[in-house]
Amino acid sequence: MVETKREIERKYEADADAGLSDLPDLTRVSGVSAVVDKGVAELDAIYYDTADQRLAAASLTLRRRTGGHDAGWHLKLPVSDGVRDEVHAPLSDTVPHAFTGLVRSRARDAELVPVVRLRSARDVRHLVDEAGGLLAEVSVDRVRAERLSGGHGTAEWTEIEVELADGGDPAFLDKVEKKLRKAGVSRSRSTSKLARALGETGRKPRTEAVVKAAPVTAGDHVLAYVRAQRDAIVELDPAVRRDVHDAVHGMRVATRRLRSTFRSYGNILDRTVTDPVQDELKWLAGELGIDRDREVLTERLTAALDDLPGTLLAGPVRGRLRAWAHARRSGSRRRLVAVLDGGRYLDLLVTLDALLATPPLRGAAADTTDKAITKALRKDFAKLSGLVEEAIGLASGETRDLAVHESRKKTKRTRYAAELATPVLGEPAKSLVRDMEALQSLLGEHQDSVMAREALRDLASQAHAAGENGFTYGVLYGREELRATYAEAALPETWQSIHNENTF
Template sequence: MTSTYFDTPERDLLAHNLTLRRREGTDESGWQLKVPHPKGRTELHAPLSEELPPELIEVVTGAALGKQLHAVTTIHTLRNRHRVLGPDGELIVEVDDDIVDTTPADSGSVAWHEIEVELGPRTDAVPAALADSLAKAGARRSEFPSKLSRVLPARSGPDTDTAAERAIYNYMTAQIDMIFAGDVALRRGQDPIHDTRVATRRLRSTLRVFGKLLDRSAIGAIEDELKWYAGLLGDVRDCHVQHRRLADQVNKLPPELVLGPIAARIDSTILARQVPSRDALTAAMDSTRYLKLLATLHAWQSQPPFDRRVRRRELVKQTHKAARKADHRLTAGLHNQRHASLHRARKAAKRARYAAELLEPAGKRKQAKPNIKYYKTIQRVLGDYNDGIVSSQFLWRTATTAGTTAGENGFTFGLLYANEMHAADDARRKAATIAANRYS
């Protein structure tokens, strides 16, 4: 087999656990793109060709930061394949005895001998007898997870001097990884909107709460850029949430109270907003602005925006400050009962929760855990309140149109409006009870 791997000169794909290769010489000949998956990695395929397949290039455009892809190494493998089959002919395990040599683009050739064990579809682990036989023959587990990682080893992360710096770096890196994973999934036509939006908000919250501990010149306008991207994701996500919520509310009504094409009106109204929102997100992901944002986030994974030594007590101080601000805004919102005030309280509760999440790995688990739980609950309840208000506003606008359209009736929309307002009031009272019980 001859496998030629493609990446940017800076190996941006490899940094995000993506591998793109052209394989020749086996029944697996063709283009293969390996993409991270919760249970390992999944493969996307394209027919063998001399040119890079456009459909695979599109998937990795964000991870490649818009750069051109080039061959970075070629791996030649002479494989003796041994298969163990069950009585029904199904593969139990495959043992591949490989002689490997490589020609990296930026160094000399490397050669080695390895045994690769691949499990059949119903085999959960390497059979003990096989493992014992290999060990007795002198085999030992490789320190490299793949052939490519042996030729192009992953670059080590930055040195972080304190537990506080490690906590900030690891938290930020986890969110950046999620944003890049979301980029790949979106380009594949999947729907990672919620997780990507949350990661974007967590990262922005970290910059906002702990900004005094970071290099302001390095952060620059990134907080605003994250807000811009989160807004694009939010426009799509809000349509999904509202559609699901209102569909459930309509289904709960007795049939005799559903007058006219209620579901169809809701579907068409939300779809009219959802399609341009998704188009705007797609266009933004191909823009120079977006790719520049990804490039900055990618750079932070190797050079985090620290300009001085960060102490744990500073981390604790900023976390407490975020919690006090959330408490103050919640008190004000519950007092004046204005939607705008309660919306600000919800956002402050999110920042307090995310700050506590970051504090936990810094050695303050006992202190962080109750705050995470409390502010997560407040965030969820105020989220229910916000959903009720937003849905009621949508229903009011829709009712004014339906009430004057032939064949439609505004009665059911009015009923749904009242139900949403009651749900919002219940959520607000629940938030007040939770806040009062915290200090009782």
């Protein structure tokens, strides 16, 4: 069974001979009533990585540890400075399958091998409040590191860890740190024991935080944007697998931004090369959309039910909606994880790496003015104008619904093109981004209504087959029709305002 917890901790340097007795009296920290001795634990951990240390480069740590209260496999995923999600699995002889999936976007097909062994004597104290509740755990770790591959030798050091109790206020760590600093204890220069061990026993891991030169040419700006979206897909992969809120949406948006960039900036990147990549990104976005669309529809229909007076609720509508959502969710989740485990997805990541390593630049990529970027953005805005005006001129119905949907997709593309152009064009591009966000919201409300009505027809059909009252589904359907009508009525004025404000 795999479990996850949020870990908030800070590490401090300690002299080799320092012990917990040398620390200041932490009962003097505001809120601390007592410091409870929890004894010494002997920990033995083997850390795994690829031969070229891809996990360490991304600040991920994967280990198998015995000793202590949480023996087992641990995978630590960075969230922010000093904050990590720790995924735990029971002891086994090989890396758990769930963990190989969580690191796959980094490791790819490379084998995970033992790189470092860390043996630690951990002297633990608990900082507790008046009621005996845990505030934080303070430990003095005497560490011995042994390199197993990719280097040689050993290293020894002592460090202090302060880990916040589950649900604790991070500000409490500031109070503890203030007391430690007064005693001459400083923050550790290494982000983790593994990072320090790698640095002191052999080749340091390559870092992903490479300082890049500021973009100068049009090609530089486009590639910087492409790289950011590739990185987002890779970084969100573990969160998508863990079903973290909004992770699927974030990865889907990154795929859309990439597709839009390849299409919008075909004057800078050769489309004979990027079009096949677009096709694969469209496939991935579609697979991600199965899950995301389910989330959006469920939230919308649940909110619509909550907004209905009790007199308009007939039959087991909430129960049927929950069952409908759960059935869609479980199926889509299994399918999505299978996609991320598949060869086609891995090939796409490798292709994106290769495209960035050897970009298919066209002549306009060398432009150091705003000409090439402006030309691409102006072309997108002109296409959007034609689509929106066509939609406005159509009568309500299925044809108009499709035209509004196409306008919405083109709005997103223009928005992403403007995002990329912002470092080059400044305020005009920022203004266009804001306008596209507003237009996207309006058109999105219309499309969400179309999708909600399709779902309501499906639910009503199921209810009818089960002999249930279908009245409430009809009420919700009528309300959704009205919301679409409002969106259609607001479109002409909204578009006229946007068109007048932008000169692209």
